[in-house]
Amino acid sequence: MADALRAIIRDVHLRDYGHPAPGAPPWALNLTVFVEPARNWEVRFVPSLAEQVQAQLDEIHTVAGVYRDGAVYCYKCSSSVCEHATPPTPLSVFGGYDPMGKPEWLELAQLLLRRSDRRVSDLFDDPPRIVCVLMTGHELRQRQLPEFGRSSRSYAILGQLAAGYFAATPTRASAERFALTLQVVESHPRPGLVRVHLNTLARLPDPERPIEEWLASDSGMAIARARTVARTAVERLNRLLDDLPRDAPPAHRRQILGRLPAILRQCAESIERASRQAHRRTRHAEQRRVEQRRPVPKALEDLQNAPTHAFYQDEKAGTYVVRGESGRTHVFNAEGRLVTSLVLTPAQFESRVRMGRWSPIEREQADELRQRVLHAPWAHSAEVTDSPIANKRMPKAD
Ligand SMILES: [Zn+2]
Structure with missing residues (x-):
């Protein structure tokens, strides 16, 4: 009996959510059974067993909050609220998962060095130049082992752009700089439903200050604009996914998701363009100042x-x-x-x-x-x- 139930629960989970995160905590499932003594002890599941299991798994996944704004999912802790889920320092960007599925954060400069990207010196120009790095979901997962979430379908990072360093305040103090990561993430909030999110990961030097506040300020306006364009494109994509019939061939879904890299690339281009303009303005102002001296x-x-x-x-x-x-x-x-x-x-x-x-x-x-x-x-x-x-x-x- 227990074996039969185990197989049903596992199959429903694999079908709708893929492999569970390693170390996922135990779940309590309640099943309602009707027993009819008058009909030779007939046992009936109403609603059907599969429906009861599915509805509860659905709820568990919604509550577990696999996807959370401002955080990545940590497969090691099965959580998006653990200490690994958010950038540890203002200069940190997401660098991918380690073999055990733990998020790895590193300074943008380190990421550029690791990728032998010569633009690393631009970060230390005065004033610094903004550098954007695009990374595919594959690149972020390549070290992760399959048993530790690599093939998870309930949460998958499809690609990201890491950018920085931005000035948190209009002053030029280098202690006020920070980097940010914009990720496109696929999640399955309900069986059969695919959602793509544009997630913003950043920690400002003032940990009390939310990134949205910076994005709404003068310094963050250009970045916010680039993000809005990307977000609108992602929403359009979600609507296309919603319109797909449930039995549509997987190739149709892949074709829609295939537009994501272009969305991120355009976002990176507009962030870099805005930053070049800001850079030019600062440069001219300061050139005049030094000439006067x-x-x-x-x-x-x-x-x-x-x-x-x-x-x-x-x-x-x-x-x-x-x-x-x-x-x-x-x-x-x-x-x-x-x-x-x-x-x-x-x-x-x-x-x-x-x-x-x-x-x-x-x-x-x-x-x-x-x-x-x-x-x-x-x-x-x-x-x-x-x-x-x-x-x-x-x-x-x-
Ligand atoms: Zn963790």
């Missing part, structure tokens, strides 16, 4: 006094960098002309060195640069070049 005499003074270990080379830009007093940093081109001056905190300076953008140069090279600069005609005319390179190096406001 006329940093040339300071640059010459710093250059004269700087020890060899304060000289660096930016091979990619073909420029030299000299670290002066009080965070003043001067960029010279190969002809010895001052390209720009900016103020960097020690951490900002060191991050560029660590990222390999600036590398130390030898004493002879440093001496040569010093001579070239001090004997250049411009050094006596106190005039800053407006070479296009100047626009690439962003001075920090003081």
